[in-house]
Amino acid sequence: MAIATTANSLSTRDLYLFNKGNLFHSYRTFGAHSVRKGNKRGVRFTVWAPNAKQVRVVGSFNEWNGVEHAMELIGETGVWSLFIPKLKPGTIYKYEIFTKDGNRLLKSDPFAYQSELRPSTASVVAEGFDFKWNDGDWQQRKLEDSPYREAMLTYEVHLGSWRNRGKEQFWTYEEMADALVDYVVDMGYTHIELLPLTEHPLDQSWGYQATGYFSPTSRYGTPKQLMHLVDRCHQRGIGVILDWVPGHFCKDDHGLRLFDGTPIYEGKDWKRAEKPLWGTLAFDFGCTEVQSFLISNAIYWMDVFHIDGLRVDAVASMIDLHFDKPQELLTYNAFGGKENTDALRFLKRLNETVFQYFPGALMIAEDSSAWPDVTAPTYMGGLGFNFKWNMGWMNDMLRYMALDPNDRRHHHNLITFSLLYAFSENFVLPLSHDEVVHGKRSLLNKMSGTYEQKFAQLRLFYGYWMTHPGKKLLFMGGEWGQFDEWKDAEDLDWELLDYDSHGSMHRYVKALNHQYLQQPSLWERDCDPGGFEWIDVHNAEQSIIVFLRRGQASHEFSVIVCNFSYHGYSDYRIGVPEPGEYRIALHSEAAAFGGVLTDVPEVRYSKTAPWHGRPCSITLDLPPLSFQMLVFAQSELECEDRLTT
Structure with missing residues (x-):
């Protein structure tokens, strides 16, 4: 030897x-x-x-x-x-x-x-990372485009259960580079968000309890195969976001816990280190070597693997010393408060450093707290992220959609409240894996009503989600209305696409996705209050809302009409801001999408009949539980020259 x-x-x-x-x-x-x-x-x-x-x-x-x-x-x-x-x-x-x-x-x-x-x-001992990248055009585009004014429609994926060959028989990163990327492009998504890929001992943790922060999990192949997947995404115009977990790590003996016999990664205060909700340990964010470790890890994924951004998991648990802790584990900061001042300083430094090296990066906070200015720059006192998950919107809307429509008139605020704070941060509207596991039921099964009404309600809900201000994220399987909860040890229920109701839902989501991409009014001003206007916010009795989304161009806008009730309405009048032609870009009750309408009119023309404080108006038929999106098509005709058909 x-x-x-x-x-x-x-x-x-x-x-x-x-x-x-x-x-x-x-x-x-x-x-x-x-x-x-x-x-x-x-x-x-x-x-x-x-x-x-x-x-x-x-x-x-x-x-x-x-x-x-x-x-x-x-x-x-x-x-x-x-x-x-x-x-x-x-x-x-x-x-x-x-x-x-x-x-x-x-x-x-x-x-x-x-x-x-x-x-x-x-x-x-890994091979040298001498991978030949072919994503130069993508990298240049990231530097030139502002993520705030671009479409962001993210498909959240757990690689082990999107497709597999059976229990613990996973597709490789390289195989995903073909099937998954082709599917995402066809469906109209702009980004893939991957559940944590850091090495982890237990499949059922989905990567959220890691032992190897710099090691892509070997379940799906080698580091170079992961590079191939990311490279293929970029060549097809798809960004890649990695779910990243700097808040805590698992206690397995071979991992970071008591690494040299002492608590160097978790810190000496065991009360502060313990995460009883998850059975894990928090990092010691005040330790300078831990800061080097974690910030380097964020840079590593972007530098070595060309990852475009990080969804930073469980920010609320990082910044709150009392988060889900029993009385005997409560600790306080030097000022007597429960804010984790070390974690707050760490997050600011993390974001400053990432943007120093990667100005076009996405740093997305998964934060359920009410901490202010999460997406404000650090020089203005913010945490420095550029996006934050809107957990309040998600919770309110899922609660609203579970209500019997006959009761919704008493809870109208659940669909309108989010607009009071929609521009206080740069938001992503998440419909994530967390909402379809552990007895919470699938999105489809959260909807109230009969089997048919559940599908109608999910189409309506998706329409409102897609047109509400904020970037978008949908967990896999939601695009065809998977009826069962997500099963992490099995692949998705792809066989449901052979059934008319699920196949129709799949077509609807694809059409909705592509309409989103085609209409700049739905994303150019996501972070600008001037990009949204209520047309009718007060119709609680009929559970109907009407609003406007505006793009950068003055005549670039869309009109959104949502009927959340069991009742249909004929010749329902809505106010519109401009005379001319309005194209019905999408109708959730079209027969092709599983609805009841075999003949959806293509256009409507406004009349010089003021309504809702607008100079012109249009009448529409509103089926029960329906969503419609009308896109203004500038016309030389004046309102009075055309009658609404």
Whole structure:
């Protein structure tokens, strides 16, 4: 067996920056790297374990006996390093850590770039990431376009259950690069959001309880195969958002918990570290080395894998020291409050750093709190995200849609309240995986009424969702009205597409998606109060709302009419702002979408009959539980020259 030699080529400046919380590409220093030392080729291992008595590298190459592969502690940095010649990519390894109290631990590498397939837990020396990218046009476009004024219609995906071949028989990243990307493009989505891809031991955690933050899960293949998937998305004009979990990590022995025998990642205050709701541990956001670790991880996914943005999970649990904690675990900040000031500072620094390196990135907060200015710049006192999930809108609307329509007149505020705060942040309207699991029922099954009425209500709901201000996100299976809850161990119920009701819903969602893309009025001014106007907000008795969405051009607008009641209305008059022709771009009750109308008129013409405070008006037939979108088509004809047909 070759005798290992110590690697002294580490940059002392990089280690200093790491200790100070300022090494934002620490994945280039830490972990296992194939390098040349003198005339020898091998692997350099580097790990942070400041309170360890000794650290060794063990693996199949030394029969898991690290006596000849002891690492050297570099000064007072808490960093250990070792160069082992002749090792190659594919080598599996762990760190053998001897604690100051005499215990021996076997730990996976926190900076591992590849991991064994569970239930095995060792790290893997990865191949060099010399992937040939073909997404230059996409990267240039990101720099030129503003995400606030662009369409953003996101398809949320769990790769293990979108398609699979059976229990634990997953499609690879590379296979997804064909089938999934083709499907997303055909359906009209602009982005894919992937549930966490960081390595995790338990399938049922969906990646939210990680052990390998730099390691794409091996369930679906290799890191290079993931790069291929992202590259294919970009070549087809699809952005990729990664669900990212910096708030907490799992307690498995091979992971970050008590990494060197002491709480270096979770911090010394066990009350603050414990996350009893999830059985996990919170990161110590005040620790400078943890800051280097986490911020580097965010940069890593964008730098190495070309990920376009991060949906930052559970922000509310990060910034609230009392979030879902029993009385005995409550702690307070230095000012006596429950705000986690370390987490708040961390999030600001995270966003500042990401945008410094990647100005076109998406940083999306999944935040259920009422914390103000989440999407305001840090120099204005905000947290610095550029988007936030609108959990209030989602909760109100799902509650409203579950009501018997005969009772909705008493709860009209549930569909109108969101417009009081719709422009206080840059919002995404999420219909995510969290709403279709754990007994919450699928979106279709949340709707009230008979089987047919459920489909009509879901079409109506989707229409209102798509035309309400804010970017959009829909979890897989929702596009055809999957009746059962999401089953994470099985693939989606694709066979439902053979049934008329679900096939019609699928056609409707596809048509709705493409109408969204074609109408700039639905997204150009999502973050601008001038992009929305109520036409009729007060008709609670009939459960009808009418509103306007405006684009940048003066004559570019859409009129939205939603009837949330069981009653249909003929010749229902609505006010409109301009004379001329209005094209019915989409009607949820068209027979092609599973509705009752075999003949939907293509256009309507306004009359010079003021209504709803507008100079002109149109009359429409409103079927029960229906959505209509009319798009203004500028005409030379004056209102009085045409009568509404």
